Amino acid sequence: MHVRVLRAFALRLAPWLCVLLLWYAVRLSGFVNEVLVPAPQQVAARFVDLLLHHGLLYDIFASARRVVLGVALGILAAVPVGFLIGWYRPARSFADPLINFFRALPPIALIPLVIVYFGVDELAKLVILFYAAFFSGVIVMYEGVSQITPLYIRVAQTLGASEFETFLKVIIPLTVPHILTALRVALGVTWATLVASELIAAQRGLGATIQNASTYFLLDVIYVGIICIGCVALIMDTILRRLSAWLLVWQDRAVS
Structure with missing residues (x-):
């Protein structure tokens, strides 16, 4: 053992x-x-200095809060839209070109328009992160839902389940794995978009730390910011994987 x-x-x-x-x-x-x-020990020393004297912990919190809000709002909007597109073929035919058009646009290209329409406050940063989370989540949802076999639904109907019972006890459990996958994908995409969102007049945050450090060629600070983004994103992804394993334990039992 x-x-x-x-x-x-x-x-x-x-x-x-x-x-x-x-x-x-x-x-x-x-x-x-x-x-x-910069040497690893130099980056480690800079990390300790930023943590103790320059508010690095608050920068981590500010970025994590923006990412969590962006992902939460993006997935809340993406799940019903992705389900609708994936489940109903006419809706998919109508929305598929639009979804693929907008998801191909990099969020950084939208920053000038976001500033014009939403200013430079927290709302503008949240819009960029929402955009990244929403379209990545919609793609995962509708691809997953469209591949659900109708066999389970026919079996439930054969056993006398009503339409509401079929939706509640068959369709929703089958979509939970896709919701969790969409959440993980959106989380990764949103962290990747963080630096771009914090280009919008951000005073605090890991992206702002990296941007400010690049202005003064502080490479060790840039390394600290990059490593912190990766570590926090890894922690969040690990939590989601554990949550997925707990929520989807019925799949393992079904297979076994």
Whole structure:
């Protein structure tokens, strides 16, 4: 049992050690100027300094709050829209070109229009994050819902289930995995859009930290901001995966 735990821990730790070794190798190889690649210990020292003296924890909180709000609102809107498009073929034929047109537009390209229509306050940043979460969530939802086999519905109807019972006990459980997948995808896309959203006159946040550091060529601060974004996004994704495993435990039982 202990050997299995140690092996699992080693497997989880190994990729991070590889990244750390690669970081040192790039720095010491001579192919890149050492000034352009701060050492890991230098980045760690800068992280501690920003955490203790420059409000890094508040920057993390500000960015995480924006992402959570953007994802929550985006998915709340994307789930019914994605379900409607995926379940009803005429709705899919009508909306599919529009969805694919807008999801191809990078959020950063919309920043000038967002500033014109929504100003430079928190609402503008939230609009950018909502946009990113909504369209990524809609795509996952309608692709997933459109692939649900109608066999389960026919079986429920054969057993005498009403239309409401079929929707409540068959369709909703079948769509829960797609909702959770849409949530995870939207979370990743929204974190990737964070820096773009915080270009809009943000004073605090990890994206603002990276932007300000790039102005003064503070590479170690940029590394800290990037690593913090990755770590917080990883923590959120891990929580969602655990939640998905708990909510979808019935699938494992059904398979077994």
